[in-house]
Amino acid sequence: MEIYEGWVVLLVFVTSSISCLAKVYTVGESNGWSLSVDYSTWASGKTFKVGDSLVFKYDSSHTVAEVSSDDYEACNVANSINSYSSSPTTVALNTTGTRYFICGVPSHCGGGMKVSVPVGGGGGGGATTAPSGTEGSTSDKPTPTPSTKGKAPASSSVTISPVVGVWFGLVSLVVMFVVA
Numbered sequence: 563m564e565i566y567e568g569w570v571v572l573l574v575f576v577t578s579s580i581s582c583l584a585k586v587y588t589v590g591e592s593n594g595w596s597l598s599v600d601y602s603t604w605a606s607g608k609t610f611k612v613g614d615s616l617v618f619k620y621d622s623s624h625t626v627a628e629v630s631s632d633d634y635e636a637c638n639v640a641n642s643i644n645s646y647s648s649s650p651t652t653v654a655l656n657t658t659g660t661r662y663f664i665c666g667v668p669s670h671c672g673g674g675m676k677v678s679v680p681v682g683g684g685g686g687g688g689a690t691t692a693p694s695g696t697e698g699s700t701s702d703k704p705t706p707t708p709s710t711k712g713k714a715p716a717s718s719s720v721t722i723s724p725v726v727g728v729w730f731g732l733v734s735l736v737v738m739f740v741v742a
Contacts, residue, residue: 584613586652589663589677594619595626595649597670601677610655610681618651618663624675625666626651634662634678637671655681 587608590599595618618626628644639645644653645666655661658681665675 584611584615586615586617588617588619590619595624595665595675596620597673597675599674601674605677605679610679612655612658612681612683614655614681616653616655616663616679618646618649618653620649620651622647623667624649624670626653627664627666628653629662629664631660631662631678634664634676637664637676639664639666639671642666655679657681658683 587610589595590601590604593599620626626646627639627642629639629642633639633641653661653663660678660680662678663676664671667675
């Protein structure tokens with residue numbers, strides 16, 4: 563039985579480490595989605611991965627539009643992939659590739675309310691607010707994701723994803739029954 567207990571402890575440790583990988587990022591931190599934020603600075607140094615989420619917090623004078631790289635550069639919302647106008651807006655990063663977000667209110671995107679988020683599968687990344695110029699082919703266009711309403715934690719902009727937490731709980735239960 564001692565061998566099984568050692569494996570259970572190891573499995574719980576590994577699973578706990580994995581669950582910490584999914585993060586929830588509040589775009590613009592405490593300032594939220596507004597004209598007063600430098601999103602290039604906000605995104606720099608962050609590594610976005612599949613499974614992470616972005617939370618946009620904004621007032622009724624703003625919107626969030628997910629757009630293609632060409633529309634991102636042109637600040638064009640006419641062909642939006644997804645549009646949101648109810649804060650907070652949570653966007654799941656469920657595929658690799660760069661995702662592009664702008665404010666749909668005229669002149670706000672040109673005033674800096676835009677962010678591009680490169681999403682890596684297992685590691686790469688970082689984020690910028692301007693496309694590199696090599697993106698924009700059909701294969702790089704982001705996949706639409708529905709908005710889910712929920713509140714980001716007030717004390718931190720990075721947390722464990724609830725989905726990953728549930729997964730961890732289920733795996734733990736299965737391991738307990740297998741070992742018992």
